[in-house]
Amino acid sequence: MSLINASGKTDIESSAQAAEALRPVAGALAELFALGIIGTGLPAIRVMAGSTAYAINEGRKWPVGLWRKPKEATAFYSVIGLSVGLGVALNFTTLDPIKALYWSAVINGILAEPVMTIMMLLVRRKAMMGHLSRSRLLARLARNRGYRI
Numbered sequence: 001m002s003l004i005n006a007s008g009k010t011d012i013e014s015s016a017q018a019a020e021a022l023r024p025v026a027g028a029l030a031e032l033f034a035l036g037i038i039g040t041g042l043p044a045i046r047v048m049a050g051s052t053a054y055a056i057n058e059g060r061k062w063p064v065g066l067w068r069k070p071k072e073a074t075a076f077y078s079v080i081g082l083s084v085g086l087g088v089a090l091n092f093t094t095l096d097p098i099k100a101l102y103w104s105a106v107i108n109g110i111l112a113e114p115v116m117t118i119m120m121l122l123v124r125r126k127a128m129m130g131h132l133s134r135s136r137l138l139a140r141l142a143r144n145r146g147y148r149i
Helices: 002-006 015-059 074-090 097-122 126-132 136-144
Strands: none
Touching: 015 074, 015 097
């Protein structure tokens, strides 16, 4: 954010405003910023909707898979449709997208550590993971990073 603040613009509410704030530093290349946001956002819609559908449906032990016909995995395709629909609906709210990105990154940063710790504790369990449980190499690498698994 220091580049944006250097241009004197501190109240950014859209990717177009962010691109405009970058113009003094990036010049004409600042327009690529908006294209980059669109270029990363469009695939993200599919990825987020699909991963949400897989997580929910696998957790409930319901049929999953894009190779399945909609009648075979109704709940799976319903979650995808609902996720995309909610994403589209967010465009019609007064929610500031830049602040939403910021707070989602903050929440992700806070939740990442406990999730990683739980995952590392789970991979220790031979009864749960079978032959895929942690190896000595993985345990050594984790200890070198400060984790105890």
